[in-house]
Amino acid sequence: MAVSFAVRGEYIQLDQLLKAVGLVGTGGQAHAAVEAGEVRVDGKVESRKRAKLRPGARVSFAGEEIVLVPDA
Template sequence: MLDFTLEGEFIHMIQLLKAANIAQSGGEAQMLVAQGEIKYNGEVDFRKRLKVKSGDTVECRGQIIKVK
């Protein structure tokens, strides 16, 4: 599990995937979301501009990101 600490109120899903080194580029991150490879708080989510906030959990490629 990876703990990710927010510097503001939220981070967009695409930015989070890049910041957590799950995706190497914005294009790769968008592809992961579009293909349904992202679980947001336990459910598959297809929103690229989703605002991830403190307390949320994101799963992708076997990695779990806990946002603080």
């Protein structure tokens, strides 16, 4: 089941998202996961640690899926 995450503003960086939802404890762990090819955005492996993610994007990591939605 996917978890919704409200994006404040225009976008959130991938590393910040992974920390915000608690899938990693530090930015270093987020960077390592991205470098290892463990993070997918919209079904494709994402190699940019600071990729700008906008509402509508789907992020998969560690068996979890996060769907970005606009902040109401």
